[in-house]
Amino acid sequence: MTLSDYRTLGKSGLIVSPLALGTMTFGNPSWGSPDDVSERIFHTYLDRGGNFVDTADIYSGGRSEELVGSFVRQSASRDRIVLSTKFGFNAEAGNPHAGGNGRKNIHRALEGSLRRLGTDYIDLYWMHVWDMVTPVEEVLQTLTDLVRQGKIRYFGFSDMPAWYAAKAGALARDGQLVGPVAQQLYYSLAERSIEREHLPAARDAGQGVVPWSPLAYGFLTGKYRRTSDGGLASGSGRLDKFNPMFPEVTDQHWATLAALRQLADESDYSMAQIALAWVANRAGVDATLTGARSVEQLTENIEALEVDLPREAWSKLDAVSRPGHTFPYHIFTPEVNRGVFGGQPVRAW
Secondary structure: OOOOOOEEOOOOOOEEOOEEEEOOOEOOOOOOEOHHHHHHHHHHHHHOOOOEEEOOOOHHHHHHHHHHHHHHHHHOOOOOOEEEEEEOOOOOOOOHHHOOOOHHHHHHHHHHHHHHHOOOOEEEEEEOOOOOOOOHHHHHHHHHHHHHOOOEEEEEEEOOOHHHHHHHHHHHOOOOOOOOOEEEEEOEOOEOHHHOOHHHHHHHHOOEEEEEOOOOOOHHHOOOOEOOOOOEOOOOOOOOOOOOOOOOOOHHHHHHHHHHHHHHHOOOOOHHHHHHHHHHOOOOEOOEEEOOOOHHHHHHHHHHHHOOOOHHHHHHHHHHHOOOOOOOHHHOOHHHHHHHOOOOOOOOO
């Protein structure tokens, strides 16, 4: 597989590469990449056949969007690429209308993103996070209006409950409203919770799935070490401080990391490449977000698309990282299936 093995995003007509270029590192002075390096990363991605570039209004205080916009203009690639950005997180402390998913903020955020990106439309506009208060009907109507005005082509939801995305899809089915075409979700060997509800719901609704942080904030690269008391030794990375998306490292995480390291030692691939390939090849995943702080990192990530391991290796990773069952999922077993149907197993269509 290569970056030019294009596919549609869900059941939409939007055509994307299997790896999307995440640009959170662009313009970030602390752990990101300098502007000139960001530019080389961008052009390397395009030169390798990539066409899906993802940013957000809050990345580096808007600087990421500015850089992406300038790189797009310099490369004359606007018609070639899928340009996506996001709204929802607050941009002005003390002002509740500078955040959230209400109509007022969506319009404010979009106008700012269009200005910084230097474009008159967004290909894919993401709701960055469920704000827990705005009715889904208002979000859908606002985004539908923006599609019909030509300011956005498609939209998707990120980091929301599965029922919320499913409700949005149901509301859009009568043809009066446009529905989301994709979900952007945290998914990796270290965090597989979306397999319970989100992946089945997305598949049922025809929505694509775009995982973010497939390397679990760098944990799956192997740069972090376990301390004698079971904690996390400093790795000069994003887990050195408390991270609410990765609040604790469990025994299962360490077991997964050990299995990943063993496979890397036994193959020609790095731990990062194997972990990224695992996500990119999961059923229901259309495109996987990958960021980089250097051209070398990006190249390594792109080459993860070529990872070829025996089925037994993938099965080993799947088994060691499999999430525990919670109600009602522990009920849904082959044994219960046979019990329901009088001792005979029955397969779904």
